Amino acid sequence: MTTWKEQTVNVAGSELVLVRGGQGKPLVVLHDEMGYTGWMGWNEELAKVRELIIPLQPGFGKSARLDWAWRHRDIANFYQNMIRELNLGKVDLLGFSAGGYIAAEMAAANPEQLNSLTLVGPMGIKPDQGEIYDMFACTINTYLRASVASQENEFTNIYGGEMTPEQFELFEDARAESARIGWEPYMFNPSLPWLLRSAANAKLPTVLIRGKEDGIVPQDCIRKYKEALPQAEVVTIDGAGHRPEIEKKDAFVAAVKKVLS
Amino acid sequence: MQIAHFTERPMRYIPEEPVLQNRAFFGVSNKYFDAEKSAHDYNFYLDEACYCEEVGFDAVALNEHHGNPFCSGNVLTTEAAILARITSKVKIVLIGTPLPVIKHPLRAAEELATIDIISRGRLVSGWVRGAGSEQFFNNANPAYNREMFNEAHEFIMQAWTREGPWRYEGKHFHYRHVNPWVKPYQKPVPQQWIPGVLSPETILWCAEKRYPYLGLGTALGPTCDMWDMYADKAAELGYQAGPENFGYLLPVFCADTDEKAQEIGKGFIYGGGQNAFSRPEHTLPPGYNSKAAIRMLATQPGGSWLGVSKAKMMAGRDDSWDASAYDELRQKLIRGYEKVQENLQVVVGSPQTCIKKITDILSVIRPGVFTVFAVQGTVSDKDRLRSVELLGKEVLPAIRAFGKEQELFGPFDRTPGSVKLAPGTKRAPVVDRVALAKLNLP
Numbered sequence: 001m002t003t004w005k006e007q008t009v010n011v012a013g014s015e016l017v018l019v020r021g022g023q024g025k026p027l028v029v030l031h032d033e034m035g036y037t038g039w040m041g042w043n044e045e046l047a048k049v050r051e052l053i054i055p056l057q058p059g060f061g062k063s064a065r066l067d068w069a070w071r072h073r074d075i076a077n078f079y080q081n082m083i084r085e086l087n088l089g090k091v092d093l094l095g096f097s098a099g100g101y102i103a104a105e106m107a108a109a110n111p112e113q114l115n116s117l118t119l120v121g122p123m124g125i126k127p128d129q130g131e132i133y134d135m136f137a138c139t140i141n142t143y144l145r146a147s148v149a150s151q152e153n154e155f156t157n158i159y160g161g162e163m164t165p166e167q168f169e170l171f172e173d174a175r176a177e178s179a180r181i182g183w184e185p186y187m188f189n190p191s192l193p194w195l196l197r198s199a200a201n202a203k204l205p206t207v208l209i210r211g212k213e214d215g216i217v218p219q220d221c222i223r224k225y226k227e228a229l230p231q232a233e234v235v236t237i238d239g240a241g242h243r244p245e246i247e248k249k250d251a252f253v254a255a256v257k258k259v260l261s
Numbered sequence: 262m263q264i265a266h267f268t269e270r271p272m273r274y275i276p277e278e279p280v281l282q283n284r285a286f287f288g289v290s291n292k293y294f295d296a297e298k299s300a301h302d303y304n305f306y307l308d309e310a311c312y313c314e315e316v317g318f319d320a321v322a323l324n325e326h327h328g329n330p331f332c333s334g335n336v337l338t339t340e341a342a343i344l345a346r347i348t349s350k351v352k353i354v355l356i357g358t359p360l361p362v363i364k365h366p367l368r369a370a371e372e373l374a375t376i377d378i379i380s381r382g383r384l385v386s387g388w389v390r391g392a393g394s395e396q397f398f399n400n401a402n403p404a405y406n407r408e409m410f411n412e413a414h415e416f417i418m419q420a421w422t423r424e425g426p427w428r429y430e431g432k433h434f435h436y437r438h439v440n441p442w443v444k445p446y447q448k449p450v451p452q453q454w455i456p457g458v459l460s461p462e463t464i465l466w467c468a469e470k471r472y473p474y475l476g477l478g479t480a481l482g483p484t485c486d487m488w489d490m491y492a493d494k495a496a497e498l499g500y501q502a503g504p505e506n507f508g509y510l511l512p513v514f515c516a517d518t519d520e521k522a523q524e525i526g527k528g529f530i531y532g533g534g535q536n537a538f539s540r541p542e543h544t545l546p547p548g549y550n551s552k553a554a555i556r557m558l559a560t561q562p563g564g565s566w567l568g569v570s571k572a573k574m575m576a577g578r579d580d581s582w583d584a585s586a587y588d589e590l591r592q593k594l595i596r597g598y599e600k601v602q603e604n605l606q607v608v609v610g611s612p613q614t615c616i617k618k619i620t621d622i623l624s625v626i627r628p629g630v631f632t633v634f635a636v637q638g639t640v641s642d643k644d645r646l647r648s649v650e651l652l653g654k655e656v657l658p659a660i661r662a663f664g665k666e667q668e669l670f671g672p673f674d675r676t677p678g679s680v681k682l683a684p685g686t687k688r689a690p691v692v693d694r695v696a697l698a699k700l701n702l703p
Contacts, residue, residue: 136397136403136546137397137542137543138542139542142542165556168555169552169555169556172547172555173552175547175548176404176547176548177548178547179402179546179548180402180404180405180548183400183402183403183404184400184402
């Protein structure tokens with residue numbers, strides 16, 4: 001069993017809470033728009049080959065909000081300075097959903113800082129077909145339920161039972177901060193497909209992972225990411241929705257390990 | 262005392278089922294919009310406002326909402342501009358311009374000043390943040406709602422008073438050439454009354470600005486608490502708050518007999534009434550409320566006037582009522598209708614009943630502005646106008662006499678914030694809690 005710890009660091013002019021666990025070269029993990037879910041089975045598996053460094057996104061309850069940040073791109077810049085100021089060197093980067101959006105902005109801005117990029121159900125690019133599910137126009141529970149193909153496996157452990165006031169507040173913090181930086185245009189940056197050219201030019205090893213039944217991010221987002229990043233490998237995971245890491249852990253871990261190796 | 266008549270200008274031809282099926286007014290498809298019927302309604306409401314002036318109301322009040330048939334006022338300044346011309350005495354009270362929702366304070370400054378000029382100084386310019394649902398139906402980022410509200414308000418105050426041209430580079434708004442060639446008739450600026458449903462941040466902001474705060478049908482107990490909060494802040498700032506700092510809006514329907522009023526007054530619960538204003542997912546958009554308000558909501562399960570509750574916020578989309586069970590639902594709504602009357606949050610009855618209940622309420626919260634919120638639902642022109650007539654001719658004189666006896670000064674009788682309070686002096690009470698206890702409310 002890997003031990004992980006929570007650590008508060010002062011980076012890029014702000015207090016940031018990190019979860020760190022595992023051994024090996026650094027793998028920076030960016031959680032999704034609803035916040036960090038806690039240390040799960042997939043963390044445990046990846047921690048065997050990498051040190052996981054998981055910043056708890058500024059403004060999501062634990063880390064201080066960055067008042068100057070307007071867009072996901074600004075959070076990307078903040079994380080890039082985090083990597084520099086923590087002297088992490090070149091890192092592998094894994095981002096989920098809106099965390100994938102931030103990861104893509106990081107890759108676009110400075111691909112040389114990364115060994116590899118893994119985007120899981122990434123937001124950030126406007127699909128031509130379909131729309132990114134509107135997380136703000138539904139209640140917390142509706143969004144959580146929409147994010148999985150079936151409410152089995154680890155979903156119940158994370159989100160089951162009655163929501164405590166503390167959980168409710170953390171979710172509301174996450175929603176508020178996501179709205180602050182992602183309300184309009186909704187969870188995408190119109191320039192991102194063009195900005196990603198730098199990551200394409202750098203031939204940054206990239207994997208695009210999507211649960212086949214993802215109800216949050218349309219397939220067309222993956223197609224457009226692939227168009228911007230021709231070097232990327234696309235992995236579709238059967239029987240999973242927007243959270244393949246908890247719905248189909250083994251297939252997810254295998255896909256990530258492949259790019260890490 | 263100033264007495265105003267307010268109506269949401271409901272679209273009176275919309276069938277109830279789509280509202281019930283949608284579980285809210287917000288989001289009911291505009292496929293039900295009927296131009297001819299709406300033309301009648303819009304014109305009727307303007308005529309109704311003229312009739313309010315004729316029977317003795319001091320003011321007519323307007324608001325705006327978007328994306329729903331609960332309120333046909335989509336752009337309140339257009340109606341207010343017409344009223345500025347077709348009425349001659351009444352104040353035109355906007356409760357209010359939803360600053361963060363319209364996102365264009367320079368335009369708002371110009372529109373409002375135009376209304377004040379045409380009416381020769383009869384505009385009362387209230388401001389609102391816009392209900393939660395408005396943020397969705399105008400794509401206004403709720404996380405910046407209060408910031409945008411404050412910035413837009415400060416900008417308008419400057420646009421109304423400062424000599425142009427000048428340049429404005431703010432956080433949310435940018436105008437490099439500010440020089441509006443219309444300024445308010447009233448100097449330095451029109452009065453500003455702020456409606457709300459008891460958000461402490463808004464109440465403290467009003468006290469700081471010395472703006473009258475209007476409770477929108479809020480329960481009497483919490484209203485007293487908030488009036489006290491306002492008055493404490495006022496005392497800190499060196500003035501004694503009085504009735505001129507407070508207003509209250511109350512759903513009222515009057516008919517010749519109690520029986521008739523009870524039947525027609527059910528319009529207040531049409532489609533679910535206030536509680537069906539918006540769906541849970543639209544009621545508190547992300548970042549719209551302060552962290553303190555969210556914490557309060559998370560730990561206190563009680564609901565509020567607009568149907569916000571922890572239970573609703575925590576529900577999933579599939580956890581709501583069975584909209585097909587109309588009969589059962591209507592029974593539930595009728596029980597609610599009785600309950601809000603027992604609680605004195607809705608007053609329905611003959612003139613005598615209305616006078617008794619309204620004066621009971623006024624004796625507790627002592628506002629200088631009393632606003633009648635006219636019935637919702639599909640009530641006919643005739644029944645609406647009869648209510649206005651009975652209120653104007655029978656209820657208003659009694660309320661005015663009561664207000665005079667109780668010294669309920671309105672903001673046009675005594676300037677809000679003008680009664681100085683020396684530092685260290687204990688402030689006078691602004692509510693009567695003994696009177697509240699006597700009402701023995703459930």
